[in-house]
Amino acid sequence: MDKKLKVDPIKEGTVIDHIPANKALQVLSIIKPEEDDVVTVGVNFASRKYGRKDIVKIEGRELSKSDINSIALIAPDANVIIIRDYQVINKYPVQIPRQIEGLARCGNPRCITNNEQMSTRFVAVERNPVRLRCAYCERVFDGDALELVTSA
Ligand SMILES: [Zn+2]
Known part of the structure; x- marks a missing residue:
C-alpha cells in the first residue's frame, strides 16, 4: 500500500492523484464518469511536491489507460492508482497520448x-x-x- 495516499480508502476503483489544484472538475469532464459511478472529488490537498493538489476517486470502476491518458492535457503529473479489495494493484503516471x-x-x-x-x-x-x-x-x-x- 502507498502510505502517502491520504484520501479515504476505497474498496475498488480508480484514484487519480496529483491533479493540479482546482483542475479536478476539468479532469472529470474528460473522463465523463457514468451515471451510476460514485465519484469523490478532493480539492486543495496539501502536497509536498506541488503545493496544492486535487484528487479524484471513482468507486467501482477501473479506468483503462486509454480512458484516462487524455487527462494529461490538464494534469500531466497525475498518478493513476487502481484499487481492488483495498489494495493498490496498479499505479502509473498518466502519459499524454500521441x-x-x-x-x-x-x-x-x-x-x-x-x-x-x-x-x-x-x-x-x-x-x-x-x-x-x-x-x-x-x-x-x-x-x-x-x-x-x-x-x-
Ligand atoms: Zn488549428
Missing part, C-alpha cells in the same frame, strides 16, 4: 476546426509540460492554454 481527438478547441480562431463542424485533432510534440500541435493549422499550443470541448 494524438488527442475531439477534446480541446484549437486556439487559432482562423483554424478550419473553428469554422467548420468538425472534430479537432492534436499531436503531442512534448509530454511535460504538454505541448500540442493542431493537425490542421499546425500551430503549437501549451496543453493548459487550450479550451476543452464540453459536450452538453
Whole structure:
C-alpha cells in the first residue's frame, strides 16, 4: 500500500492523484464518469511536491489507460492508482497520448476546426509540460492554454 495516499480508502476503483489544484472538475469532464459511478472529488490537498493538489476517486470502476491518458492535457503529473479489495494493484503516471481527438478547441480562431463542424485533432510534440500541435493549422499550443470541448 502507498502510505502517502491520504484520501479515504476505497474498496475498488480508480484514484487519480496529483491533479493540479482546482483542475479536478476539468479532469472529470474528460473522463465523463457514468451515471451510476460514485465519484469523490478532493480539492486543495496539501502536497509536498506541488503545493496544492486535487484528487479524484471513482468507486467501482477501473479506468483503462486509454480512458484516462487524455487527462494529461490538464494534469500531466497525475498518478493513476487502481484499487481492488483495498489494495493498490496498479499505479502509473498518466502519459499524454500521441494524438488527442475531439477534446480541446484549437486556439487559432482562423483554424478550419473553428469554422467548420468538425472534430479537432492534436499531436503531442512534448509530454511535460504538454505541448500540442493542431493537425490542421499546425500551430503549437501549451496543453493548459487550450479550451476543452464540453459536450452538453
Ligand atoms: Zn488549428
